Amino acid sequence: MNNNQKRNTLQKRIVSDVFCEMHNHPSAGMVYEAVREKYPNISRATVYRLLAEAAEEGKIKRLKLTDANDRYDITLKPHYHVVCRGCGAVADVEAEQVDEELSQSAVGCEGFLVEGCHVEFVGLCEGCRGNSMENN
Amino acid sequence: MNNNQKRNTLQKRIVSDVFCEMHNHPSAGMVYEAVREKYPNISRATVYRLLAEAAEEGKIKRLKLTDANDRYDITLKPHYHVVCRGCGAVADVEAEQVDEELSQSAVGCEGFLVEGCHVEFVGLCEGCRGNSMENN
DNA sequence: GTGCGTGCAAACCGTTTGCAATCGG
DNA sequence: CCGATTGCAAACGGTTTGCACGCAC
Numbered sequence: 001m002n003n004n005q006k007r008n009t010l011q012k013r014i015v016s017d018v019f020c021e022m023h024n025h026p027s028a029g030m031v032y033e034a035v036r037e038k039y040p041n042i043s044r045a046t047v048y049r050l051l052a053e054a055a056e057e058g059k060i061k062r063l064k065l066t067d068a069n070d071r072y073d074i075t076l077k078p079h080y081h082v083v084c085r086g087c088g089a090v091a092d093v094e095a096e097q098v099d100e101e102l103s104q105s106a107v108g109c110e111g112f113l114v115e116g117c118h119v120e121f122v123g124l125c126e127g128c129r130g131n132s133m134e135n136n
Numbered sequence: 137m138n139n140n141q142k143r144n145t146l147q148k149r150i151v152s153d154v155f156c157e158m159h160n161h162p163s164a165g166m167v168y169e170a171v172r173e174k175y176p177n178i179s180r181a182t183v184y185r186l187l188a189e190a191a192e193e194g195k196i197k198r199l200k201l202t203d204a205n206d207r208y209d210i211t212l213k214p215h216y217h218v219v220c221r222g223c224g225a226v227a228d229v230e231a232e233q234v235d236e237e238l239s240q241s242a243v244g245c246e247g248f249l250v251e252g253c254h255v256e257f258v259g260l261c262e263g264c265r266g267n268s269m270e271n272n
Numbered sequence: 273g274t275g276c277g278t279g280c281a282a283a284c285c286g287t288t289t290g291c292a293a294t295c296g297g
Numbered sequence: 298c299c300g301a302t303t304g305c306a307a308a309c310g311g312t313t314t315g316c317a318c319g320c321a322c
Contacts, residue, residue, distance in 0.1 A: 085251075
């Protein structure tokens with residue numbers, strides 16, 4: 001099956017290490033910036049490629065969110081996320097998974113077959129609640 | 137309050153007319169293409185501006201979806217959508233709104249305050265179910 | 273030595289914006 | 298007439314890609 005030999009490069013190790021130390025569900029760009037501090041000459045393309053590759057191999061998860069760019073998640077176990085409407089930060093949510101029930105209760109119009117669903121929470125992070133911008 | 141006088145331009149009327157005849161939750165680009173058939177010289181920027189403006193005025197709704205680009209919805213009443221994983225088409229979903237309950241059952245990590253949520257369904261449209269690509 | 277992986281820059285795609293020209297009120 | 302609105306083209310931002318070089322094996 002998997003007869004293409006993956007090479008163990010320095011860049012791959014560094015990107016993996018740096019990403020594993022970040023627990024903010026970073027975007028590829030955020031990982032790139034973080035990696036550059038240790039390894040300033042790394043190419044943006046390499047970071048993007050390595051993260052996308054890891055996601056395809058199922059080692060990490062690529063999150064699609066409504067507002068922001070794609071984020072990468074080290075946690076593979078299914079769970080929901082909350083996005084801060086102030087700064088875009090992402091955090092995990094403790095809530096039971098209701099995808100199954102939700103999807104079964106849904107009927108798509110125009111002949112659509114509903115197979116699954118995506119739940120995403122919106123809120124405010126601790127920092128943005130402190131700022132007196134638009135918190136009610 | 138609203139002391140800025142809006143002008144009634146030909147472009148505005150055409151974009152509005154064309155959009156109202158489309159019931160596919162089109163993206164701005166899709167509306168642009170449709171408008172161009174009637175009014176070939178319209179600027180892409182104008183269509184994008186008019187749709188964004190109408191959404192800000194609350195006349196239409198701008199949908200943020202996880203995969204695709206923003207879509208525009210003529211229906212203002214809250215409801216869910218299903219996105220075809222084959223072709224990206226969007227359709228309305230008949231299901232009761234559970235945002236309130238869901239949000240209240242959710243606890244954000246890292247000091248996040250959960251305020252609301254976004255539910256989005258995934259499925260297959262009639263056409264894509266017919267194609268023997270990757271339907272199970 | 274072979275060819276996978278990298279770095280670079282350019283392309284990409286949907287969208288937004290600066291600006292001069294235009295046209296609605 | 299005056300300024301809101303348009304058209305154009307360029308900029309934008311995040312991401313992907315083509316290609317020559319270099320390094321892992």
